[in-house]
Amino acid sequence: MARTPDGPPPPPTVQKLRLRYTKRGPLRFASHRDLARALERALRRAQVPMAFSAGFSPHPKISYMGAAPTGAASEAEYFEIGLSARCDPEQVRRALDASLPPGIDVLECVEAVEGSGSLADRLDATRWRIDLPGVDTGDLDAAVQELLSRDVVTVAKRTKNGLRDIDARAAVVGAEVTEEAGCAILTVVVRQLTPTVRPDDVMAALAVVADLRPPLPPRAVREAQGRLDDSGDVADPLGPDRAVRSSPQEESTPV
């Protein structure tokens, strides 16, 4: 006697919104699962009219993509939500931002333009800024040049199934060394391949090629995420949606 839910199926998705948010300060230590929980609860508190999947355990329609690793800060995390009633994107942004803890700040919210393709497809590279306190800028620069001169740099990456050797070089599109307030800074653009090359893999590669070992834990910030453009930088992934502005027809705004 299998039970099925009584009543009509849940209302369909009538609008898709794409949002950019941050992971700042101490909240850089949140994992992608921590963030997902926080976002879902904040959506409930902000009373955003989410669309739900059907069945006995309905789930809100949310897609997360390309989460920054635990411990890395981010200015450019993205997710997409499906709504059961049309809303003004800016009002959703404001309501959601207000109900999230400081550090998770919702910076942008745009309506997904139909036929413009999936957001995940537009996220194929990241620009990381890695602050390396205690590292000499000259040493860093030399190490980076050495890394860029190689074709393959194998590093051991910790995965669910133990340590695994990966090539950390192929994903690196470009790297630049600067200094700010006496602190060496590495800006690196990394293509999102599988397995993902993360800032700690880049640091491991620098250790392999030049024995660069920072005395203090590096601090990584994802500055931008998007499609690689011709100049080797990353393009705004919400650009294609922003280009076509559609005004909401019937507004049902979150309280």
Added chain:
Amino acid sequence: MTVESLYPRLEPLLAQVQKPIQYVGGELNAQVKPWESVAVHWALMYPDAYEVGVPNQGLMILYEVLNERPDALAERTYAVWPDLAGLMREAGVGQFTVDAHRPVRDFDLLGVSFATELGYTNLLEALDLAGVPLHAVDRDESHPVVVAGGHAAFNPEPVSDFVDCAVLGDGEQVVGDITDVVAAWKEQGRPGGRVELLARLSRVEGVYVPRFYAVTYGADGTIAEVLRTRDDVPPRISKRTVMDLDEWPYPKQPLVPLAESVHERMSVEIFRGCTRGCRFCQAGMITRPVRERTITGIGSMVDAGLKATGYEEVGLLSLSSADHSEIGQLAKELADRYEGTNTGLSLPSTRVDAFNVTLANELSRNGRRSGLTFAPEGGSERIRRVINKTVSKEDLVRTVTTAYANGWRQVKLYFMCGLPTETDEDVLEIAELAVEVIRAGREASGSKDIRCTVSIGGFVPKPHTPFQWAAQASAETIDHRLRVLRDAINADRRIGRSIGLRYHDGKPGVIEGLLSRGDRRVGRVIERVWRDGGHFDGWSEHFSYDRWMTAATEELAPFGVDLDWYTTRERTEHEVLPWDHLDSGLDKEWLWDDWQDAITEDEVGDCRWTGCYDCGVCPTMGTEIQIGPTGRSLIPLAVVGARPQVDVHADAAVADPVHTH
């Protein structure tokens, strides 16, 4: 005095540890008050991992009650995992609060809530990490006053060397009284130093200061007497009881962590206390009388809490939630109110009663019916009479079958093993029961896709219960009975494959037994275990039976007692028990009579319905039963966000029972 945040020094360490989010705070509804703005600073500790401690209702209530006072602040601290603890010691970073990362060392009070005795070694680890002397007598005015609370505080003797005071009973009001005493003492320039402060605290009702009581022992190892060392402290310490729970609707703003915790839901305590009289249950004995929140009080707490948290599930918490006088109406009206909002409602801890299936059905109206949990506790009708949790085998099978017939796929049954007077036969009846449940369930549901999980734990006799005199079963006995039970369940694979068996070996229960009914001499064992590297004793990967055994053997030998003396030894009627001077309100003679009734398998009723049987609590404590029905009902709320679809998600009653076994 200003107190600096340890965060800048902690942050580099966090990059190197597991689950760093648990150390950064920033939970929704957390509070940080300026240090100088208040007179009294409380650090509140749950002595286990963050994921276990952060949903704890007791600590959440006190956190909010204290922070509401203009003259006090409260911050939280949890046990630090060994990976971070090692780095903190290397870097010289002390035990910190997660709210403002202030050093625990700098607070006026450190309140520690002991839900279980297995947290004792974590207290020692936290004190050491904080830079607070382990022994209360070595502390001076600059150190926090270490206050133990929670159910285990009803026998704090094993940790009496390490705590400055223990608080008995409900905490809501007594934390305010303690705050007043500390504020006044500081305001007056700390007259008489720490000893005077503790003496003043000992005159607060419910506060026990162990150092003002001397314990002497007889030649046979039992306690000869417990005497006051000052005339100005009470001879007996009485527990605190909060009356009228509607006046204390806490937590109003439940904490919502970013990190995953063991309870991913909001909880509303629908009543406190229980008079069912289950003889093993310390929680039911020490929290009397029953005090219900009214249906309307519960309704507004659920409403406010959901708005403040964004949780998608609410647990209606108590020791036996189906016993609330308005539970049927409450379940229906809450289900009505939240229909179409994807809000789940659940009842933890249900007695074996067909009514509970009805309730669970109501709460899960159109949601998933995955698991339902019942707690018969005893395997045979005979042993259920001994523990005073009477339900016939027929009723049990019928109730569980009803659940399967109503679409519940999985039923979990909780049992205990090693109960007084128990034999192998009593435990083997669990297997018979499970088999019968599956047979009947397959028939009633017309499906083979049903499961019964038998979850079984070793019984640990607890202070302030009729079983406080009982001999605890040895680890060998427990392990033997679990083995024969497993074999019996596996005897018929066609049925056995639908039955799961979850159990723990008997060893941790023996150590819990030592700590539960221990006296002051057991403190040495705890300290030795901690010095040998023991902590997180509630976690099987950290618990070491051998370490405890070695420590117990060597540290107790000079006193002429041993582990067995504390655990498997039956006590006699007039033995002075270590907690006799701590008053839970229960009359010791009544407890003894109830113990004798247990042996002769005589049952006792519930005073809510069968009249008073003189357990002693109400007259001793000046309290009374507070139950409804009130005749009121929940007005339908305009739940914003309600949508026309009917898809209430409920996963009713899958939580563990809240009994302390």
